[in-house]
Amino acid sequence: MYEMKDEYYIGVEKIDMQHKELFHIADEAYMLLKKEFVADKFDNIVAIIVRLKEYAIQHFADEEAYMLSIGYKKFLSHKTEHDDFIEKVNGIDFDSMDHNQTGTLLDIMEFLNDWLVHHILEKDKLIGTL
Secondary structure, X not given: OOOOOHHHOOOOHHHHHHHHHHHHHHHHHHHHHHOOOOOOOHHHHHHHHHHHHHHHHXXXXXXXXXXXXXXXXXXXXXXXXXXXXXHHHHOOOHHHHHHOHHHHHHHHHHHHHHHHHHHHHHHHHHHHOO
């Protein structure tokens, strides 16, 4: 379901490959949702969230370093969006997640879909045009 399509490439190879991995993590959440015969998905969801957070932190650091290296004028607002992403991931309540695993997966997928589509197409594309 989640796939890095041509329109998401910004033209900076390292960032594009990292975006591709973020799509892959989102797809893992989707595939887990579709596993009908796995009743308790808690550990898998936690693993996806941890991986997402760790990968996003590294990706954001690399992307922000690149923005600084090219003198990107909208750096601070872009960094704020990155910080908001990490805050959202950190705010996931594991206790309530255990009681609503499907809802949590759907929330994660919706959040990632919005982020991947809107952030890459509306914000990251601007980095690649410089």
